[in-house]
Amino acid sequence: xxxxxxxxxxxxxxxxxxxxxxxxxxxxxxxxxxxxxxxxxxxxxxxxxxxxxxxxxxxxxxxxxxxxxxxxxxxxxxxxxxxxxxxxxxxxxxxxxxxxxxxxxx
Numbered sequence: 001x002x003x004x005x006x007x008x009x010x011x012x013x014x015x016x017x018x019x020x021x022x023x024x025x026x027x028x029x030x031x032x033x034x035x036x037x038x039x040x041x042x043x044x045x046x047x048x049x050x051x052x053x054x055x056x057x058x059x060x061x062x063x064x065x066x067x068x069x070x071x072x073x074x075x076x077x078x079x080x081x082x083x084x085x086x087x088x089x090x091x092x093x094x095x096x097x098x099x100x101x102x103x104x105x106x
Contacts, residue, residue: 032080035085046085049096056095 063073080086
């Protein structure tokens with residue numbers, strides 16, 4: 001098994017990610033250029049934060065939690081910050097933004 005295939009198999013835990021990675025290996029293309037695999041990973045990370053509202057992690061913790069290489073993890077987290085799904089503190093902590101609470105008029 002090639003080094004690229006080994007590193008891909010460690011982070012391809014969902015069926016969509018695994019299929020995208022397998023297709024890339026057959027075609028000889030890099031995963032970071034595969035929009036289907038990338039979208040599935042972004043959605044996986046988004047759903048983890050949604051399912052665990054109190055979750056906060058550094059980039060290196062997120063990399064280990066999601067089992068992805070550093071550069072891919074950084075791009076995914078940055079995309080979620082740009083979309084407003086996550087926020088990044090000055091000390092590098094990623095978390096969901098606080099909920100917006102509507103004020104009731106009295």
